[in-house]
Amino acid sequence: MLRLIQLELQKLWLNKVSRALIFVSFILPFTVLVLSSIKINFFGFFTLELGELGIFNFPIIWHITTFFASYFKFFFAIVVVSMIGNEYSNKTLKQNLIDGLSKKEFILSKFYTIVFFSLCATILIGLATFFIGMYYSSYTEASIVVREIEFLLAYFVKLVGFFSLCLFFGMLVKRSAFALAFLVVLYIVEWLVFWGAYKIFGNGDDAFKVKNFMPLESMYKLIDQPIQRIVMTKFPEKTEMAYDYAVHWYEIAIVVGWSALFIFLSYRLLKKRDL
Amino acid sequence: MEPILTINNLTKKFGYLTAVKDLSFTINKGNVYGILGPNGSGKSTTLGIVLNVVNKTSGDFHWFDGNISTHDALKQVGAIIERPNFYPYMTAEQNLKLVCKIKGVDHSKIDEKLEIVGLLDRKHHKFRTYSLGMKQRLAIASALLNDPEILILDEPTNGLDPQGIHQIRQIIKEIAANGTTILLASHLLDEVEKVCTHVVVLRKGEKLYSGRVDEMISSHGFFELKAEKQDELVALLNNHPNFGKVKVDGDLITGFLTEPMSAPEFNKLMFDKGIILSHLVKRKESLEEQFLQLTDELKSNQKTA
Numbered sequence: 001m002l003r004l005i006q007l008e009l010q011k012l013w014l015n016k017v018s019r020a021l022i023f024v025s026f027i028l029p030f031t032v033l034v035l036s037s038i039k040i041n042f043f044g045f046f047t048l049e050l051g052e053l054g055i056f057n058f059p060i061i062w063h064i065t066t067f068f069a070s071y072f073k074f075f076f077a078i079v080v081v082s083m084i085g086n087e088y089s090n091k092t093l094k095q096n097l098i099d100g101l102s103k104k105e106f107i108l109s110k111f112y113t114i115v116f117f118s119l120c121a122t123i124l125i126g127l128a129t130f131f132i133g134m135y136y137s138s139y140t141e142a143s144i145v146v147r148e149i150e151f152l153l154a155y156f157v158k159l160v161g162f163f164s165l166c167l168f169f170g171m172l173v174k175r176s177a178f179a180l181a182f183l184v185v186l187y188i189v190e191w192l193v194f195w196g197a198y199k200i201f202g203n204g205d206d207a208f209k210v211k212n213f214m215p216l217e218s219m220y221k222l223i224d225q226p227i228q229r230i231v232m233t234k235f236p237e238k239t240e241m242a243y244d245y246a247v248h249w250y251e252i253a254i255v256v257g258w259s260a261l262f263i264f265l266s267y268r269l270l271k272k273r274d275l
Numbered sequence: 276m277e278p279i280l281t282i283n284n285l286t287k288k289f290g291y292l293t294a295v296k297d298l299s300f301t302i303n304k305g306n307v308y309g310i311l312g313p314n315g316s317g318k319s320t321t322l323g324i325v326l327n328v329v330n331k332t333s334g335d336f337h338w339f340d341g342n343i344s345t346h347d348a349l350k351q352v353g354a355i356i357e358r359p360n361f362y363p364y365m366t367a368e369q370n371l372k373l374v375c376k377i378k379g380v381d382h383s384k385i386d387e388k389l390e391i392v393g394l395l396d397r398k399h400h401k402f403r404t405y406s407l408g409m410k411q412r413l414a415i416a417s418a419l420l421n422d423p424e425i426l427i428l429d430e431p432t433n434g435l436d437p438q439g440i441h442q443i444r445q446i447i448k449e450i451a452a453n454g455t456t457i458l459l460a461s462h463l464l465d466e467v468e469k470v471c472t473h474v475v476v477l478r479k480g481e482k483l484y485s486g487r488v489d490e491m492i493s494s495h496g497f498f499e500l501k502a503e504k505q506d507e508l509v510a511l512l513n514n515h516p517n518f519g520k521v522k523v524d525g526d527l528i529t530g531f532l533t534e535p536m537s538a539p540e541f542n543k544l545m546f547d548k549g550i551i552l553s554h555l556v557k558r559k560e561s562l563e564e565q566f567l568q569l570t571d572e573l574k575s576n577q578k579t580a
Binding site for chain 1: 356
């Protein structure tokens with residue numbers, strides 16, 4: 001396993017573009033997080049301190065940081081599709097197999113790398129969140145700090161799921177740009193499914209339940225948007241705004257299921273293909 | 276003899292097209308094999324199948340004694356297919372390190388193999404800055420990294436200039452001299468003739484011949500003749516039991532032997548019959564002529580059948 005990760009890391013690390021993108025996907029969310037946590041003084045007119053809003057309080061901070069950080073996954077998604085696209089366009093996939101890598105090992109080396117990066121991203125965000133939280137949060141009792149830490153797990157699963165999807169699209173169309181276009185197509189398809197379900201069931205709630213099983217939506221649903229929750233904490237009397245933002249086991253199960261399916265399909269595709 | 280690769284009734288179909296048809300042959304240790312055939316005769320497809328990149332339709336093959344999986348066997352094989360494929364943004368050394376990792380070989384071999392192909396001084400240059408000849412030589416270095424039991428080369432001199440072709444052939448000969456088994460696919464007959472001891476001839480995915488190069492045709496050679504009394508000579512050849520086909524091309528007459536006959540013996544016979552030859556050469560077919568004859572034979576057989 002270590003050998004396969006090393007292989008893939010060498011391929012990525014020596015490529016300038018992917019190295020830059022990896023940096024961006026790690027450093028950017030981190031910077032944004034740190035910047036937003038410091039007190040910004042606008043030339044003495046007023047000071048903006050997001051910490052004052054209470055969004056850096058435990059446990060809500062887990063929810064907020066993982067939600068916003070997950071948008072930076074698109075940078076690494078480009079790396080994932082190009083690491084497949086390049087293997088095809090350089091014909092190095094063929095050479096790797098001739099040199100004695102099995103097709104299974106090839107897919108596994110990509111998958112392990114995805115897991116490795118998702119894990120690094122999760123640990124980084126976890127640590128950053130922890131320190132910012134310890135600094136700003138009004139409550140730092142251990143029991144409150146670790147509450148809702150499952151958002152980190154959701155973040156990890158979400159990344160692995162999304163990158164597995166990218167891996168599959170990369171294998172399917174062999175070209176990075178088309179693979180990214182497929183993501184947009186899938187997004188539209190999911191809304192079409194929603195529309196179809198709406199026609200059948202006649203109400204939006206049931207249609208959303210169907211859409212929740214689709215790959216992109218299921219990944220999005222892992223970490224619900226936290227804006228409404230922030231507003232809720234400001235106006236606790238508005239009970240009609242309450243919504244279910246928790247991470248549920250079945251949401252994780254759906255995404256894990258999709259990830260497994262995408263990796264398996266990628267393998268099947270490669271196995272059947274003549275290179 | 277120790278078998279390295281055994282192929283049994285291998286068939287590959289691309290849709291309606293049959294690229295390889297019921298192919299069987301064995302590669303034994305220590306020989307230099309050529310796979311010979313015109314473009315599109317199934318050479319690359321056959322190599323693709325045994326190298327794990329093309330899926331077979333039916334039949335089977337196994338490496339060595341058949342007890343290890345194909346991808347593990349490939350770690351003991353060095354192969355280059357068509358074009359040298361490397362990561363353009365990596366240097367020669369980095370590319371070879373990657374191959375070492377795949378094959379599970381120590382990095383110490385890298386310099387040694389770069390030396391063999393004469394690229395040691397360019398090892399820190401990026402692959403994309405290499406000329407085609409250098410890329411091909413790097414590919415050979417990469418294939419040699421694991422000190423392979425067998426080296427497979429698919430059209431190794433394709434697209435190279437004469438100097439590059441010469442360099443590559445020289446390297447191949449040196450490797451063969453060290454006792455490494457080599458399998459060379461080519462449509463260049465003189466290349467195969469110069470390098471190989473055994474040959475497999477393919478045409479449209481079918482095996483026409485497999486065996487030693489010098490035994491490819493059980494022929495007794497042919498005479499190239501010129502004489503003033505041309506008609507008499509042709510008539511005599513046609514009636515002589517030792518001769519098969521007689522070809523007249525301008526004033527040059529070619530008579531193919533069906534029985535062994537030496538040049539002095541033939542000359543004496545001519546002299547006795549009162550025909551004075553102005554030109555007499557006894558030759559054996561070159562591989563090219565044998566190859567064309569072999570493919571022709573098949574065509575005429577098919578016509579009569």
